[in-house]
Amino acid sequence: MTLNVFPPLDSNTQPTLPTDATAFYLNRKSQTLRSWASLENGPIRPIRINGRLAWPVREIKKVLGVEV
Template identity: 45%
Template sequence: MENHSLIPGLLPNTTTVTTSEAARILCRKPQTLREWSAYERGPIRPVRLAGKLLWRVADLEALLTKGA
């Protein structure tokens, strides 16, 4: 079982989160993450699934650890 110590409140084995959840975790507005995706200029990239943007928990944790 994976431990998301940097991101409290996630269920075990959660690998991706929605744009709203990722924005909350990173203390950013959802629109900021959408811009990162659309213009490919953010520090992380989302995964597209059925037209939705999903953000990898591992990428979010790495970004939080990095302090960006």
Template identity: 60%
Template sequence: MAAKTIQPVSLAQETRATLPTPEAAFHLNRAQQTLRLWSMRGDGPIRPLRVAGRLAWPVADLKRVLGVAQ
């Protein structure tokens, strides 16, 4: 099975409240595993929500960390 290609929109235009790990990692220019480690250790700049066992990264926090106007 081929890997999914991510086609994220700019954070300034994002309408969802949270993003899945692959899209959040893309915007932060970090590996997905880095975000998973932040979640596990609780030491990253953003804390994810857990929805049905999956990580959901708040768009407002991503914008804050990256300095994107809300």
């Protein structure tokens, strides 16, 4: 079994993250985030780039209470 190891969110320098990394930081399953994107009912709205979901780091931090 391979575990996904992501660096601390504070050390991230990218403006967006893929779904699997966002799910890790929010302690949710990737499918939950895909559902939020599809139904547009989650606390974060992703950006769609060539059919892929990109989750804004700034919004992730707001949801976690790390950044206001």
